[in-house]
Amino acid sequence: xxxxxxxxxRKVYGKDEVIHGVNLAIxxxxxxxxxxxxxxxxxxxxxxxxGLEDISGGEIAIAGTVVNDLExxxxxxxxxxxxxxLYPHMTVGGNIGYALKVAGVKRAERDAKVRxxxxxxxxxxxxxxxPGQLSGGQRQRVAMARAIIREPKVFLFDEPLSNLDAKxxxxxRHEIRRIHNRIGATSVFxxxxxxxxxxxxxxxxxxxxxxxxxxxxxxxVYNRPATTYVAGFIGSPAMNFLSGEVRAGESAxxxxxxxxxxxxxxxxxxxxxxxxxxxxxxEALALCAPGEGALRARFDFYEExxxxxxxxxxxxxxxxxxxxxxxxxxxxxxxxxxTVPPEVVHLFDVESGQRLEAGPGAVATIKRMEHAE
Amino acid sequence: MRRAYFxxxxxxxxxxxxxxxxxxxxxxxxxxxxxxxSLTFEQPWGGGNDWAGLHHFRxxxxxxxxxxxxxxxxxxxxxxxxxGMGLAxxxxxxxxxxxxxxxxxxxxxxWPYAVAAPAIGxxxxxxxxxxxxxxxxxxxxxxxxxxxILTGWHAMAMIVIAGAWKNIAYNxxxxxxxxxxIPRSLIEASAMDGSGVMRRMRDIQLPLLTPxxxxxxxxxxxxxxxxxxxxxxxxxxxGPARATNLMVYKIYVDGFEGQxxxxxxxxxxxxxVLVILLTFVQFRYIERRVHYS
Ligand SMILES: Nc1ncnc2c1ncn2[C@@H]1O[C@H](COP(=O)(O)OP(=O)(O)O)[C@@H](O)[C@H]1O
Ligand SMILES: [Mg+2]
Numbered sequence: 001x002x003x004x005x006x007x008x009x010r011k012v013y014g015k016d017e018v019i020h021g022v023n024l025a026i027x028x029x030x031x032x033x034x035x036x037x038x039x040x041x042x043x044x045x046x047x048x049x050x051g052l053e054d055i056s057g058g059e060i061a062i063a064g065t066v067v068n069d070l071e072x073x074x075x076x077x078x079x080x081x082x083x084x085x086l087y088p089h090m091t092v093g094g095n096i097g098y099a100l101k102v103a104g105v106k107r108a109e110r111d112a113k114v115r116x117x118x119x120x121x122x123x124x125x126x127x128x129x130x131p132g133q134l135s136g137g138q139r140q141r142v143a144m145a146r147a148i149i150r151e152p153k154v155f156l157f158d159e160p161l162s163n164l165d166a167k168x169x170x171x172x173r174h175e176i177r178r179i180h181n182r183i184g185a186t187s188v189f190x191x192x193x194x195x196x197x198x199x200x201x202x203x204x205x206x207x208x209x210x211x212x213x214x215x216x217x218x219x220x221v222y223n224r225p226a227t228t229y230v231a232g233f234i235g236s237p238a239m240n241f242l243s244g245e246v247r248a249g250e251s252a253x254x255x256x257x258x259x260x261x262x263x264x265x266x267x268x269x270x271x272x273x274x275x276x277x278x279x280x281x282x283e284a285l286a287l288c289a290p291g292e293g294a295l296r297a298r299f300d301f302y303e304e305x306x307x308x309x310x311x312x313x314x315x316x317x318x319x320x321x322x323x324x325x326x327x328x329x330x331x332x333x334x335x336x337x338x339t340v341p342p343e344v345v346h347l348f349d350v351e352s353g354q355r356l357e358a359g360p361g362a363v364a365t366i367k368r369m370e371h372a373e
Numbered sequence: 374m375r376r377a378y379f380x381x382x383x384x385x386x387x388x389x390x391x392x393x394x395x396x397x398x399x400x401x402x403x404x405x406x407x408x409x410x411s412l413t414f415e416q417p418w419g420g421g422n423d424w425a426g427l428h429h430f431r432x433x434x435x436x437x438x439x440x441x442x443x444x445x446x447x448x449x450x451x452x453x454x455x456x457g458m459g460l461a462x463x464x465x466x467x468x469x470x471x472x473x474x475x476x477x478x479x480x481x482x483x484w485p486y487a488v489a490a491p492a493i494g495x496x497x498x499x500x501x502x503x504x505x506x507x508x509x510x511x512x513x514x515x516x517x518x519x520x521x522i523l524t525g526w527h528a529m530a531m532i533v534i535a536g537a538w539k540n541i542a543y544n545x546x547x548x549x550x551x552x553x554x555i556p557r558s559l560i561e562a563s564a565m566d567g568s569g570v571m572r573r574m575r576d577i578q579l580p581l582l583t584p585x586x587x588x589x590x591x592x593x594x595x596x597x598x599x600x601x602x603x604x605x606x607x608x609x610x611x612g613p614a615r616a617t618n619l620m621v622y623k624i625y626v627d628g629f630e631g632q633x634x635x636x637x638x639x640x641x642x643x644x645x646v647l648v649i650l651l652t653f654v655q656f657r658y659i660e661r662r663v664h665y666s
Contacts, residue, residue, distance in 0.1 A: 102572060
């Protein structure tokens with residue numbers, strides 16, 4: 001069991017810096033999800049923890065020991081790879097037991113342990129098969145078992161579920177969480193899938209082009225995104241953005257088309273005169289009759305989502321979507337109103353993209369991260 | 374994909390003809406001649422030939438000189454293959470660790486394979502010459518330590534080294550390609566599992582290299598049977614005392630110097646059957662390539 005402390009860590013490939021001084025404190029036994037789009041540096045960060053990439057700058061400590069110069073095997077981490085990376089010439093049992101074999105564990109003891117771990121992930125009957133004879137889900141389990149058997153201090157996952165079909169992915173997601181709850185080792189899980197991240201994480205780390213934009217519980221990240229980037233990335237369907245200017249006198253944001261979006265008085269006072277981006281989640285809005293509500297829009301098209309309907313509108317030339325169980329199909333171009341309750345409005349600074357929040361518990365400064373220690 | 378069809382079969386025939394002609398003139402014609410000669414009593418200066426049946430083959434198989442030639446051929450085959458493949462594998466393992474991802478320089482490494490055997494033989498004849506070459510210095514320090522002209526196994530060692538050198542580059546390219554095609558994540562997974570560099574080579578890289586290994590093995594053995602002529606001819610002429618009288622060289626000596634066409638023809642038929650067998654093994658193996666996934 002171990003905590004991980006990442007201090008001002010950088011990664012440089014040739015002349016390109018791809019991780020720009022990242023700070024992160026991961027607590028013992030925590031399930032951390034690193035979330036971000038492809039190419040933002042998630043894998044690189046994970047592989048620096050694992051010891052598969054050199055650390056160009058800064059420091060990583062596991063359980064209080066700086067591991068910068070330690071070999072992967074000396075760090076006590078186990079890793080599950082995206083393509084599983086099973087040894088194709090070894091049986092399932094051979095794959096699972098390989099780490100113990102390398103460690104010199106006696107045959108009988110090793111076999112017993114392999115059997116026990118294989119049983120725990122439902123692979124007992126496949127123990128003599130080669131990975132090539134398994135389905136994607138079974139291979140995934142072998143990869144998990146290979147990590148579990150080592151009883152590592154830290155579990156590292158690099159998009160381990162992205163090669164599975166949707167149904168299996170959800171199932172394995174739950175299984176991974178169950179295993180985590182049972183074993184309790186610190187886990188760092190990399191993914192680009194926000195649903196996966198939301199359901200698995202104790203805390204999420206949202207990465208953006210080699211930096212960390214926000215660290216927080218899934219609720220925090222969803223309810224109070226620290227930047228427009230996080231706000232746009234988390235939540236599905238994605239958040240709507242409109243720009244305008246805060247008017248304290250009217251306790252609202254004035255949009256270019258003359259409409260007003262009401263703010264809480266505290267927020268309006270705190271940011272009077274600021275140019276802002278307004279973030280509105282589709283599920284926080286509702287349609288109403290034209291002329292009513294805060295926004296005036298035209299109907300664009302309708303998207304069926306099952307339990308809800310996603311109504312795509314245009315506010316002038318800015319798209320805006322409204323998610324509602326009250327499904328309304330309308331002809332294209334028809335005028336509609338949109339109601340916007342003041343408490344659902346997210347404000348962001350136009351220049352910096354940082355969240356603007358007034359009053360106690362303001363997260364305007366949540367941005368970056370509490371430094372390790 | 375779109376395929377082009379020739380409307381006119383004449384064009385197709387005209388395009389294929391030169392190929393067929395070459396194959397016929399340089400393969401089927403001489404081969405059938407050799408088989409025919411091996412089954413008849415062939416006169417050195419032409420004239421009639423009488424049917425001999427398997428007489429020449431029976432004679433060969435009871436000839437101790439022939440078996441001696443088979444023996445040295447096997448020694449040469451084993452020597453060049455082990456040396457050439459071993460060194461190539463070690464080099465490839467080192468280069469793979471250092472130069473993952475670099476591919477251009479490989480082209481440069483293939484050149485020794487393209488050098489004709491006699492040229493290699495000439496170069497090594499100089500290097501190993503006991504009185505004039507590099508080894509002459511060794512002989513000066515330690516008199517008579519190196520004498521391939523009189524000592525049979527020195528001569529054998531000499532042609533083995535030359536033959537191995539010729540194949541190292543070729544073997545190396547294939548080994549390196551094989552190593553580089555092993556997914557990086559497997560090596561990383563085994564590193565996470567706690568194995569060090571040597572352990573990884575033994576447990577992961579070498580087992581996954583077996584298809585490449587067998588392919589190169591067959592190529593090397595075949596090559597040692599057929600492409601060794603130039604080396605022997607320039608370096609030892611089969612001597613001393615037939616110590617390097619490889620099968621392919623013996624065919625030449627018996628045929629063109631001993632004028633025993635029929636026996637030489639029988640020997641080439643045997644050698645050809647050997648090579649065909651090896652090629653067959655190789656095709657069979659490639660067909661049934663070990664499938665991992
Ligand atoms: N070996 C490498 N050499 C050069 N650049 C690399 C290398 N590996 C990754 N990168 C770059 O680093 C950035 C982050 O990559 P990565 O960590 O794999 O992203 P992610 O896992 O978030 O998709 C990318 O821009 C990628 O091109
Ligand atoms: Mg990645």
